[in-house]
Amino acid sequence: MRTRQLLITASSALLISSTVWAQAGAKPGAGQSLPVAVSSASAESLLHGGPAAWNQIAVKRVALNRTPPLYDTDEPATLEIPSVDIRTARAGGKLLVQLSWRDPTRDAIALAEVPTTPPETRFRKVQTEADDRFFDAAAVMFPSRSGTGAIAPSLQMGDAEQPVEIYYWNATRGPMLMQAQGRGTTRRTGQDFPANGTYQGGQWDVIFELPDLPANTTVAFAVWNGSQKDRDGRKYFSVWQVLQ
C-alpha cells in the first residue's frame, strides 16, 4: 500500500511543470532574481506603517503554482491566485518582505479567548464554532544555513543536506516559525516572529520581519487560500527566487 502511495506521489510530483521541477537541485536562473531595497525607515515603521511605507519599493510579481492533488481524499483545486507581489527591503538590521495577493474571500476569524481558569471550574466552556473552516495563510522559506553552495534545497520543504526555515503566518492563528528537512518533516519550533497582515479591498498585504538574509539567498513563497480548503501541502507555491 505504502509503495503504491509513494508511486502515486512521485507521479503526481512529475505533473509539476518542468520549470518548477528543475528548481529542486539547481540554482535559480536570472529570471528569478528578487530586488531588495535599502530603506532608511525603521523595521517597525515598515511593519506597521501601512501602504505608504511600501509604495516606493520596487515590486516583483512572482508566479504561483498549485500543488498537485496529494491525497486520495483531496478534491481537485483550481488556480484562483495566479501570482503574488513581493516587495523586499533591508531596514534596521532586518529583512522585511511584503507578500500581496488578490483573494476575494477573507478567510480568518477571531478565536474566542480561552480563560486561564481550568475548564472544570467554569460553568461555560469555549466551544468549537465550526469544524470545517480553513484560513488564509502565507509563508516565506529559505535555507537554514547560508552559503551552502550552488545547489538550492529541495523546494519540497528542503532536504536532509539543506534544512529550511519556514516563516509561516496564518490569518487566524498568527505567525509561527517552523523548520523542515524534507517533505513531511515540518515542525513548529514554538517560536514566532514579527508579522502584520491586513486585508482590504479584496487583497491581502502580509509583512514578514525576517533576519537580515545575505544577498544571493534563495527564498520561496507559499500562499494558502482558506476558501479552497488549503492547509498543509495543499497550497500555492513559487519557485526559488534569489535575493539581490
Added chain:
Amino acid sequence: MSKHQYAMVMDLNKCLGCQTCTIACKKLWTDRDGTGYMYWNNVETRPGLGYPRQWDRIGGGWKDGSLQPSPLPTMDDYGHAWEYNYEQRLYEGKKQPVMPSPEPKSGCNWDEDVGGMNEDENYFFYLPRICNHCTHPACLEACPRKAIYKREEDGIVVIDQDRCQGYRYCIKACPYKKIYFNEVTGKSEKCIFCYPRLEKGQVNACAAQCPGRLRFVGLLDDPESPVHKLVLVHKIALPLFPEKGTQPNVFYVPPFNPPKRENYGNSIQEDPRVPLDYLIYLFGPQVKDVMVRLEAELKKTQEGGRSEALQLLIGRDAETRFHVRPEFVQIQL
C-alpha cells in the same frame, strides 16, 4: 500489525439507550474547551440519522486499496453545542428559567426512538459507538503528519497531539466519523480506548459504567478473554460496515428480537422484528449466519441445555465481561 489488540464487544440486545456510557466518557475526557460537541462515545437510535447525522453515507474508508473521498461533516450535522444559564439562576438571583443557548436544533441522538417502520410496525434499537481502533485505520493512512499511530503493544489508535496540525484529512478518511476537530486547540481528537485506565488494570469508563452490562472488553488474541470467545469462538459478534475495509476492533452482537407474531416455535428469520436487510446494511451478509447461530444457542437453552455463548452474553459480573491484562501488553524495554 500490533502485537496484541484490545477489542470491545457490545451486545445490542442489552442496550437501553440510557447514555450513561456517553456521560462517563464525556466527564472523563471531553469536558474541556472546544470539546462540547464531541462524543468520543455516543449512542444513536437505529435506523436513524446517527451522529454526526448521515455519517454512514458521507464517505471515507477503503475501496480497492485507496482511501475514499468524503466531505467534512459540518457543525449543523453535529448540532452546535449548547450551554445553560446556570450562573444567572444560581448565583445572580435571576428568576428566569434555566434555558439552553444557542437554541438546540440538532444533536447527539436527536431522533431518539423514532426508528423505522417494518410493514405496519415501528422498530428501533440503540447503537453505541466509539472509535473502532481499526486494524487497517484509514485515518492513520490519511495523516500527512504521521500524527496518528497504532500502539504496537495493544493496537489502540491514538492521535499524537504534539504532531497533529489539525489538517482534518483523518476526519474525512474515517468512514465512522469518529474523529473530532477541536477549534480551540486547532487539533483533532478521538476516543483513546481509555488506555490510561487499561494500563492500570481498569476497564474503559464507558464499559465500567454501563448499567445494561452490554460491553465486553479484552484482548482479541487472549483465548481467555470474552471478546476472543464471542468474536472468534462463538462467532456471534460482527464489526460495523465491514465493507469500509478498515477492519474494526469493536464488534456487535446484532439485535435478536423474537419474531413479531406467534413467536413460539417460530424462527426469527420467518417474521423478523428488525428487517434483515437493515441488519445486513449495518453488519454485512454475515449477520445471517450470526442469527442462525444465536437461534441455535437459544434453542439449546429452551430445550433444557446450557449455552456457553448465552451464559457469556448474560455477563453477570465484571470478571466475566472484562479481561484487562496490563501485564500481558507491556512493552519489553
